[in-house]
Amino acid sequence: MTAATTLHSRHLLGIADLEPPEIELVLETALAMKEIGTRPIKKVPTLRGRTIINLFFEPSTRTRMSFELAEKRLSADTLGMTTSGSSAAKGETLADTARTLEAMAPDMIVMRHGASGAPHQLARICRASIINAGDGMHEHPTQALLDALTMLERKRRLAGLQVAIIGDLVHSRVLRSNVLLLTRMGAKVRACGPATLVPPGLDRLGVQVTTSIDAALDGADVVMMLRVQHERMSGLFLPSVREYFTFFGLTPARLERAAPDVIVMHPGPMNRGVEIDSAVADGPWSVILDQVANGVAVRMAVLYLLAGGEAEA
Amino acid sequence: MAIVMDADRMSRTLARIAHEILERHRGLDGLALIGIRARGVPIAARLAGQLRALTGTDVPTGTLDITLYRDDLMRHAVGPQPVIRRTEINFSIDDRLILLVDDVLYTGRTIRAALDALIDFGRPRAIQLVVLVDRGHRELPIRADYVGRNIPTSRQQSVQVRLTEIDGRDEVEVEG
Numbered sequence: 043m044t045a046a047t048t049l050h051s052r053h054l055l056g057i058a059d060l061e062p063p064e065i066e067l068v069l070e071t072a073l074a075m076k077e078i079g080t081r082p083i084k085k086v087p088t089l090r091g092r093t094i095i096n097l098f099f100e101p102s103t104r105t106r107m108s109f110e111l112a113e114k115r116l117s118a119d120t121l122g123m124t125t126s127g128s129s130a131a132k133g134e135t136l137a138d139t140a141r142t143l144e145a146m147a148p149d150m151i152v153m154r155h156g157a158s159g160a161p162h163q164l165a166r167i168c169r170a171s172i173i174n175a176g177d178g179m180h181e182h183p184t185q186a187l188l189d190a191l192t193m194l195e196r197k198r199r200l201a202g203l204q205v206a207i208i209g210d211l212v213h214s215r216v217l218r219s220n221v222l223l224l225t226r227m228g229a230k231v232r233a234c235g236p237a238t239l240v241p242p243g244l245d246r247l248g249v250q251v252t253t254s255i256d257a258a259l260d261g262a263d264v265v266m267m268l269r270v271q272h273e274r275m276s277g278l279f280l281p282s283v284r285e286y287f288t289f290f291g292l293t294p295a296r297l298e299r300a301a302p303d304v305i306v307m308h309p310g311p312m313n314r315g316v317e318i319d320s321a322v323a324d325g326p327w328s329v330i331l332d333q334v335a336n337g338v339a340v341r342m343a344v345l346y347l348l349a350g351g352e353a354e355a
Numbered sequence: 356m357a358i359v360m361d362a363d364r365m366s367r368t369l370a371r372i373a374h375e376i377l378e379r380h381r382g383l384d385g386l387a388l389i390g391i392r393a394r395g396v397p398i399a400a401r402l403a404g405q406l407r408a409l410t411g412t413d414v415p416t417g418t419l420d421i422t423l424y425r426d427d428l429m430r431h432a433v434g435p436q437p438v439i440r441r442t443e444i445n446f447s448i449d450d451r452l453i454l455l456v457d458d459v460l461y462t463g464r465t466i467r468a469a470l471d472a473l474i475d476f477g478r479p480r481a482i483q484l485v486v487l488v489d490r491g492h493r494e495l496p497i498r499a500d501y502v503g504r505n506i507p508t509s510r511q512q513s514v515q516v517r518l519t520e521i522d523g524r525d526e527v528e529v530e531g
Contacts, residue, residue, distance in 0.1 A: 085475070086475070
């Protein structure tokens with residue numbers, strides 16, 4: 043497969059919009075961007091004079107900081123808005139916020155929002171390039187891209203990899219973006235979680251769905267643990283945290299069923315003792331901190347590629 | 356449409372440049388070669404090979420992608436971005452004499468970008484420029500220290516350097 047030389051859209055709203063050659067292009071560019079982080083001066087002048095607004099309507103530490111670092115490494119001018127103290131807290135609609143920002147003529151807007159599809163609405167109103175940094179229970183494309191980069195670095199391929207994604211499936215935009223990306227790139231995905239946390243129709247995305255963690259782990263090359271998202275659970279999804287850990291927590295003993303060179307990933311923040319045992323999180327299998335480092339490189343790649351504008355048809 | 360340098364002449368030209376480098380920097384102490392992507396990279400590797408054959412010394416060699424430093428990168432609001440390749444400089448450039456290597460010297464803008472990029476890696480003792488072809492038409496006050504061949508051209512012409520490692524054969528052609 044030959045990598046594309048450009049992205050066809052000027053927004054990154056979801057993995058659903060990306061063709062496999064475009065995914066390859068982002069990953070290749072990210073590998074080149076990674077080198078910048080190893081230099082004495084970790085900064086290139088590429089986006090000098092570009093304005094990027096980081097709009098976070100949901101709490102976020104690592105994604106927001108990762109985007110900010112990526113923007114600064116490319117020399118963009120950045121400004122941030124978080125919900126507390128913003129006009130959103132005073133009752134302004136998203137559309138009005140978007141029009142207000144539009145009047146400030148930013149070049150790009152990075153947005154996280156609790157409502158699925160919010161970045162798509164922003165993209166219809168604003169001339170700026172919109173990057174989805176997580177929308178509700180829909181997509182989190184840069185997370186899936188950084189996960190893919192981490193797998194690619196460790197396993198040298200994506201096609202044919204057996205990837206087990208385990209945990210709170212229904213609330214997870216990380217799951218959705220990862221499933222879309224991995225199936226597109228030829229990996230085999232098994233998803234596992236308690237029956238109350240499995241979204242209906244998941245199997246139609248080409249995913250093998252199971253409620254047995256042992257079945258999911260069997261021979262897996264990559265294990266991706268998802269956080270139990272207490273904040274999104276309005277109903278009674280789980281009897282207790284302890285029961286969850288008993289049936290779905292990742293322990294060193296359970297991990298023995300996986301491939302001998304298995305890697306363990308987690309998008310963070312981790313709930314130690316809920317979905318993942320500390321011995322696994324800090325163990326030799328863990329590539330969780332690689333994911334964080336790769337996040338900056340992937341976001342630099344996306345910012346760079348989107349800054350060029352649309353390809354001529 | 357004229358071949359101005361064939362494979363034989365190219366290899367003699369590079370051998371001559373290697374000798375010139377040796378003449379100016381006896382011992383090759385603190386020297387390093389950095390090739391600018393794409394075609395500066397194989398040229399730097401060949402010079403390193405020549406210098407090794409002549410002295411038995413390995414000169415550290417790196418590759419530089421200058422795309423992120425280009426001055427025309429963000430001038431066109433619409434259009435695809437150039438593809439970024441990897442920069443690999445696995446040694447400290449501090450206090451070294453850097454020989455920056457490229458295939459064609461034209462406006463000087465690529466070299467300006469390369470100088471900016473190099474300075475971000477450290478503080479070399481000096482930077483000197485090696486080019487296979489100097490075709491004139493400088494737009495910046497930049498000159499080469501080692502020139503394979505000066506080729507007078509018009510701005511409408513294009514100079515194609517082809518190298519075995521990338522293009523399957525060695526030659527320089529002036530087109531148009």
